[in-house]
Amino acid sequence: MTHEEYVDYIRTRYSDLFDPSYSDEDWRYLITIGPGWWPLLSDFCEKLEGALKHHGEVGRWYIRQCKEKMGELRIYVRRAPYERSDVDGFSEWVADIAPLEPSAAKEMISIIQEQIVGQANLTCEECGEPGGLRVLDGWYRTCCDQHFEQWKELRTSK
Structure with missing residues (x-):
């Protein structure tokens, strides 16, 4: 499987885990890891999907990027931005960076990330x-x- 085929698979199979506004250009840079870590990302997506369904949070959290940095797997997951409530989009920007209160979904996401990154450190x-x-x-x-x-x-x- 090529990198492009893998990204297409993830994009199709786990579409609820990614911002629907991502363009084809965004997708070129969204997942930039080697094939040895693809099964780990697939496992992460499967577990994340289950956790979000369990907590009723599907569509409220998005994977923003998956990459290698300093030899480690990095998977960035953030809360979906709020709907725009004004013309210039300022409220959307604020919601994307505002600190979140602890939640069961956020805690589960962190646990899943920790497990998958730990496996990647040995893979x-x-x-x-x-x-x-x-x-x-x-x-x-x-x-x-x-x-x-x-x-x-x-x-x-x-």
């Missing part, structure tokens, strides 16, 4: 085999021994 982003955080010339990746060796060869051949 090669390239192939999904057991791996760990590696550092090379100040760059971080979570990868298996084989992909670490390939990465070293690639970095030294430049």
Whole structure:
């Protein structure tokens, strides 16, 4: 499966977990992780969907981005913005960044994120085999021994 095919699958299967206003261009940058972590993101989406249904919060929380940063899986989930109540959109902007009161749904989202990120810390982003955080010339990746060796060869051949 290609990255584009995987993103299309997630976009279709878990459409309620993403802001419906996202454009095709937004989707190009929304999920930027390697194939070894795709099963973890799918698992996250499945668990998130179940938790939101359980708490009656479907459509009230959206995955904003899924990426690798400093060798770790980062999944950003935020409350959906409020409806615009004025012409310039100021109220929408405020609602998106305003702190939220603790809720059962938010607590469950945090627990699910923690579990999935913990698994990703032990999983090669390239192939999904057991791996760990590696550092090379100040760059971080979570990868298996084989992909670490390939990465070293690639970095030294430049």
